Amino acid sequence: MEHFSDIIIELFEGFGNTVxxxxxxxxxxxxxGLLLAFGSMSKFKPLKWLVNVLVWVIRGTPLMLQILLVSFxxxxxxxxxxxxxxxxxxxxxxxxxxxxxxxxFIINYACYFSEIYRAGIEAIPQGQYEAGKVLGLTKNQVFxxxxxMQVVRRILPPMSNEIITLVKDTSLAQxxxxxxxxxxxKHAVNHYVILSPFLYAAIFYLIFNGILTLLLGWIEKKxxxxxx
Amino acid sequence: MAFFEIENLTKxxxxxxxxxxxxxxxxxxxxxxIIGSSGGGKTTLMRCINFLETPDGGTITVDxxxxxxxxxxxxxxxxxxxxFGMVFQAFHLFPQYTALxxxxxxMDVQSENELRERGVKFFARKxxxxxxxxxxxxxxxxxxxxxxLEEKMQNYPYQLSGGQQQRVAIARALALSPxxxxxxxxxxxxxxxxxxxxxxxxxxxRNEGRTMIIVTHEMEFARNVADKVIFIADGEIAEEGTxxxxxxxxxxxxxxxxxxxxxx
Ligand SMILES: Nc1ncnc2c1ncn2[C@@H]1O[C@H](COP(=O)(O)OP(=O)(O)O)[C@@H](O)[C@H]1O
Ligand SMILES: [Mg+2]
Numbered sequence: 001m002e003h004f005s006d007i008i009i010e011l012f013e014g015f016g017n018t019v020x021x022x023x024x025x026x027x028x029x030x031x032x033g034l035l036l037a038f039g040s041m042s043k044f045k046p047l048k049w050l051v052n053v054l055v056w057v058i059r060g061t062p063l064m065l066q067i068l069l070v071s072f073x074x075x076x077x078x079x080x081x082x083x084x085x086x087x088x089x090x091x092x093x094x095x096x097x098x099x100x101x102x103x104x105f106i107i108n109y110a111c112y113f114s115e116i117y118r119a120g121i122e123a124i125p126q127g128q129y130e131a132g133k134v135l136g137l138t139k140n141q142v143f144x145x146x147x148x149m150q151v152v153r154r155i156l157p158p159m160s161n162e163i164i165t166l167v168k169d170t171s172l173a174q175x176x177x178x179x180x181x182x183x184x185x186k187h188a189v190n191h192y193v194i195l196s197p198f199l200y201a202a203i204f205y206l207i208f209n210g211i212l213t214l215l216l217g218w219i220e221k222k223x224x225x226x227x228x
Numbered sequence: 229m230a231f232f233e234i235e236n237l238t239k240x241x242x243x244x245x246x247x248x249x250x251x252x253x254x255x256x257x258x259x260x261x262i263i264g265s266s267g268g269g270k271t272t273l274m275r276c277i278n279f280l281e282t283p284d285g286g287t288i289t290v291d292x293x294x295x296x297x298x299x300x301x302x303x304x305x306x307x308x309x310x311x312f313g314m315v316f317q318a319f320h321l322f323p324q325y326t327a328l329x330x331x332x333x334x335m336d337v338q339s340e341n342e343l344r345e346r347g348v349k350f351f352a353r354k355x356x357x358x359x360x361x362x363x364x365x366x367x368x369x370x371x372x373x374x375x376x377l378e379e380k381m382q383n384y385p386y387q388l389s390g391g392q393q394q395r396v397a398i399a400r401a402l403a404l405s406p407x408x409x410x411x412x413x414x415x416x417x418x419x420x421x422x423x424x425x426x427x428x429x430x431x432x433x434r435n436e437g438r439t440m441i442i443v444t445h446e447m448e449f450a451r452n453v454a455d456k457v458i459f460i461a462d463g464e465i466a467e468e469g470t471x472x473x474x475x476x477x478x479x480x481x482x483x484x485x486x487x488x489x490x491x492x
Contacts, residue, residue: 127320134278134314135334136404145333149324226324227386 007188007197014184015204017098018170021180025105025166032106033113040118051114058111064172066108071100071176097176105169112162120155121147153223160216167209181205229292231256231439232408237286239272246272248463249286254408254456256291257437261444261454261471265486269463270443274412277441278314290407313406317413319393321385327396328381331368335403336361371399375429391422395429402433409433411442427453447490451475459483 039051058066074080080088086096124147132142174183185201188194230253239247246269254260262270275281277288279296288296290311321330339360343353372381375395385393394414401409411430415423427449433440434453444450450457450471457474459467459482467474467483478484 125320127316127318128322130280131314131316131320131322133280134312135337135400136310137334137337141337145337146322153324226384228323 003192003194007192007200010184010188011181011197011200011204014179014181014201015208017173017179018167018181019208021098021102021105021170021173021178022167024102025109026163028106029109029113032110034117036110036114037117037121040114041121055111055114058108059115063104063108063169064175067101067104067172067175070104070107071097094178098173098178101173101176101178105166109162109166113159116155116158116162117151119158120151123154124150149223150228156216156220156223160213160220163212163216164209167205167212229289230254231291232441233287233289234277235287235289237273237276237288238284239269239276239281240284246463247276247283250460250463250465251286252458252465252468254439254441256439258439258455259434259453260441261450261457262441262460263444263447263450263457263474263486264460264466268460270460271412273460274314274410274441274443278312278410280314310404310406311408313401313404313409315394315397315401315409315411315414317416319385319390319397319417321393321396321400323385326382326384327372327377327388327399328365328368330385330396331371331400331403332361332364334400335364335367338404339364368399368403371402372396374432375399376425389422390418391425394418394426398426398429398433408439408441411440411444413443413445416445445490447475447487459486461486 036051036055039047040055042048042051071082074085075082082093082096086093089096091099128146128150129142132146137145170180171182173180174186177183179187181201181204185197188197232254234250234252237247237250238245250269250273252260262273264270272281276283276296283296286296287294295311321327322333325333336357340353340357343356343360348356369378369381372378375398377392377395377399380388380392380396385396388396394417398414414430415426418426423446427446430440430442430449431453442450442453452471454471457467457469457471458465459474459478459480461480461482466480467478474483475487478487
């Protein structure tokens with residue numbers, strides 16, 4: 001136990017990156033997913049087709065592959081080595097790697113979210129739209145004041161599942177050397193030649209997911225004030 | 229020209245012509261009952277009147293103003309008053325709102341639209357909306373009381389019986405004082421013992437002089453409440469007249485056949 005506090009501090013640093021990646025993915029992918037969902041339901045066929053293909057490809061290939069692909073694109077497609085890119089953006093290599101991971105996560109999760117949104121939106125009966133329309137509401141007003149809340153309530157359970165999965169997926173960030181929680185634990189295991197950092201990391205994940213589960217459960221309960 | 233006039237309305241779905249040139253007129257304060265067997269095009273006609281379907285041809289005129297094809301855009305017309313209100317067979321109440329909020333929703337949206345059009349800025353608008361909301365709520369409470377639901381204003385739709393839900397839907401449709409109130413089989417989704425309370429509300433509205441168009445399978449009700457009855461078969465008006473004429477002395481074979489079936 002002599003290195004306990006050192007190990008915990010290192011894990012906290014890694015955990016910071018894990019939470020950052022988690023939060024960045026949610027904040028961008030949640031609205032982006034809704035846009036993709038609208039795209040996939042668009043009456044404009046080329047857009048609908050494009051979005052559907054994107055979602056199919058992203059959902060059909062490993063997230064790890066997508067992370068690697070994003071990290072190689074600047075160098076292989078635009079002939080800009082990562083170092084040069086980092087210098088141009090005036091950020092460190094580590095931050096650049098984190099950005100690559102975040103971009104891949106955002107695209108990947110936006111696609112998964114879009115399918116959840118779409119199923120939720122399509123489950124709302126046509127009568128709800130028509131009732132809004134005959135009351136003189138515009139399309140946007142119908143969506144904002146009548147449909148959205150019902151969609152949120154419907155999609156919360158599948159969204160919750162996806163969000164819990166995201167917490168665990170963040171460990172893929174280490175493929176680009178990002179020091180996330182699991183990578184920090186791995187370093188500690190190698191450095192101190194003990195297994196306990198893995199156990200601590202597991203506890204971190206469990207507590208994080210436990211809090212999320214409680215929070216999401218609470219929101220679900222709050223939204224259950226009505227039945228359909 | 230009559231208060232409400234449809235001229236030669238046509239509508240096809242793909243190759244199937246569902247409305248084959250329907251013309252009908254109605255005076256202000258009168259009630260039009262539409263009867264006919266299933267698949268005849270009654271719902272399609274109602275949906276065309278309420279802009280839920282776009283007719284292929286024909287005109288709709290209300291109060292001297294052509295609303296289809298529209299002379300003015302909806303915005304220009306100013307929505308201080310809706311032209312049509314609609315009550316659906318399956319109610320379509322908003323499940324996440326109380327009975328009261330179901331009724332106030334459109335009024336609040338409308339109030340905010342008006343303020344926006346007058347150029348009132350965001351914060352000023354939000355401040356003014358407080359007062360407007362309170363006013364709208366009073367109006368909504370009066371409407372819900374009128375349909376006999378003063379006890380149920382704070383209930384959600386799932387907590388109400390079908391008959392109560394349909395009465396909320398009627399109050400909701402009345403909220404923006406439409407010139408013409410439309411009903412598409414308002415009691416067809418209800419248990420027989422619940423139809424009475426809804427039909428009574430419609431009768432009361434008639435006695436107040438509301439202009440209404442009602443698609444119904446309740447022949448007795450149509451006979452009592454309507455000033456004019458049309459019988460629609462295969463997308464055409466097969467018979468038209470006063471209730472006495474249509475029910476008492478039908479001319480068309482299809483009408484006779486239909487009414488004979490309905491008697492039993
Ligand atoms: N959206 C639609 N697409 C295709 N056919 C439709 C549609 N709506 C109605 N129809 C057809 O139009 C005919 C008239 O239907 P409807 O207006 O619902 O009659 P009613 O209300 O008198 O029973 C029916 O044959 C029906 O199948
Ligand atoms: Mg019908």
